[in-house]
Structure formats: structure tokens, C-alpha cells
Amino acid sequence: MGECRFKIERKGWDLPFLAEAEELAGLRRVVRLHLRLWGLPDLVDLAQLCVTELVTNVITHVGPGTPTTLAVSMNGAHLRLEVTDPDARALPTLIAATGEAEGGRGMALVDAVTERWGVIPRGDSKITWCELPTGLRSEGGHVENPQVAKAEALLTRHCGGVTPESQQCERLSVAVAEEAAIDLIADLLHWLRAHGCDPDEALDRAQMYFEAEPGAG
Structure with missing residues (x-):
């Protein structure tokens, strides 16, 4: 893979x-x-x-x-x-x-x-x-932690439609990934509203979880 x-x-x-x-x-x-x-x-x-x-x-x-x-x-x-x-x-x-x-x-x-x-x-x-x-594996990489790895897997699929069977993948810039992340967040907010959840409350809770993580300040 x-x-x-x-x-x-x-x-x-x-x-x-x-x-x-x-x-x-x-x-x-x-x-x-x-x-x-x-x-x-x-x-x-x-x-x-x-x-x-x-x-x-x-x-x-x-x-x-x-x-x-x-x-x-x-x-x-x-x-x-x-x-x-x-x-x-x-x-x-x-x-x-x-x-x-x-x-x-x-x-x-x-x-x-x-x-x-x-x-x-x-x-x-x-x-x-x-x-x-720095703890980086490469000059252009990111510091490893489970949350970042999970988000990157989601963004990889969201950006390029990458499937588990893919053998090659284009290296994407952070600028592209940022737009993909915003788009993905918007989709998730639509999903929350469609299922009777409050998107604003979800954003507040997500922000609270993020700020509680070490190094987020």
C-alpha cells in the first residue's frame, strides 16, 4: 500500500x-x-x-x-x-x-x-x-501524533479519492490540504445538521478538545 x-x-x-x-x-x-x-x-x-x-x-x-x-x-x-x-x-x-x-x-x-x-x-x-x-521524519513532514495521522488519512482520501488499493499518491501541499480540510469540515457540519445535531455546539466542543491537547496553545 x-x-x-x-x-x-x-x-x-x-x-x-x-x-x-x-x-x-x-x-x-x-x-x-x-x-x-x-x-x-x-x-x-x-x-x-x-x-x-x-x-x-x-x-x-x-x-x-x-x-x-x-x-x-x-x-x-x-x-x-x-x-x-x-x-x-x-x-x-x-x-x-x-x-x-x-x-x-x-x-x-x-x-x-x-x-x-x-x-x-x-x-x-x-x-x-x-x-x-524536531522529531520529524523528514524536512517536509509533520510531527507524529495519532490525531494528525488520522486527519491526514481522511484528507488524503478527500483530496484525491485515494483507495486502499492505490500504490502511488501525489504529494500534496499544505495549501491544498487546508482547502480540503475546510471543505471536509463543512461537509461534516452538514451531516450533523441533517442528523438533528447542533453544528455550532459541535464546533465549540471540537475547539475545546483541540485546545486541551498538549502543544495547541
Whole structure:
């Protein structure tokens, strides 16, 4: 039996900014927005922590107002975060900070929560990067859980009329799947009304169940 998957397009992006403490809240919001759009809400907190520490490292060791770039992309099944600044001399190092030390904790935090990190020196700049495991089977896949798998099976049939005997299936984009999901929800609401049920009440209950699931917030 062929296996159908709705491919998620996670196109990398970069954002130039000036390294200032006032920029950190905005950077965290941008990271949260993109990771939710990418279907990776469980990584938001760790990714925000990493971005905060990497940018704070630039502010502390290169200087406030430094032209900096944040880049977020996928490296296989890993989320990759990169912060580029124009100082190739001030290289981040992992320091075992003492209880009284004011510095040294930033990269220790990054080291603790990521799978790997490093620094790429260039002639006139450097890239400090880190990677977080996503739990994805592939770059364009989704995080596995029973609810998503069940919904995907329904959408696969709804989109293409796929039968259990099918051996091949076209990979469908999330945009196509979204329209199919809306259409399927509308059909289910018609079914509920035709059987004497209240569609609005059903939607409210479904929303309540969804928000109660881990990672839905």
C-alpha cells in the first residue's frame, strides 16, 4: 500500500537587525510566528531561548547596535538557527560559569538545550549557529501524533479519492490540504445538521478538545 503525506514547505528566511536589547522581544515574536506556521509549536520556547542568548552574546561581546542577521532554516530534520555579526575575532566560547559570574552562561544554556552548535569564522564576519531536533521524519513532514495521522488519512482520501488499493499518491501541499480540510469540515457540519445535531455546539466542543491537547496553545 502506498503512503501519502502532505508536504509542509518550510522555506528558510533571514532577518537583518541591529543588536539591541530592545530588539529581543520582537525577534522572539517572529520566531514564534514562523515556528507555529511551520507546525513546530513545541520548539518555540527552546528556539526563543537560543535566539535570545545568541543575540545577547553579540550585544555583550561585539557591542550594542551591531548590524546582525538572524537566519532560520531546516537542516534535514533539525531546526537550524544562525546569528551573523561582523566581528570574526570575538568567538563565542563555552565557559563553566561560577555562581557569582555574570557572564559565561549564555553559550552554556545553548549547549544544554541544543543537539549541536558551533561557530563559522569568515574573513569579515562570523556565524554562530545551533540546531534543535524536531522529531520529524523528514524536512517536509509533520510531527507524529495519532490525531494528525488520522486527519491526514481522511484528507488524503478527500483530496484525491485515494483507495486502499492505490500504490502511488501525489504529494500534496499544505495549501491544498487546508482547502480540503475546510471543505471536509463543512461537509461534516452538514451531516450533523441533517442528523438533528447542533453544528455550532459541535464546533465549540471540537475547539475545546483541540485546545486541551498538549502543544495547541
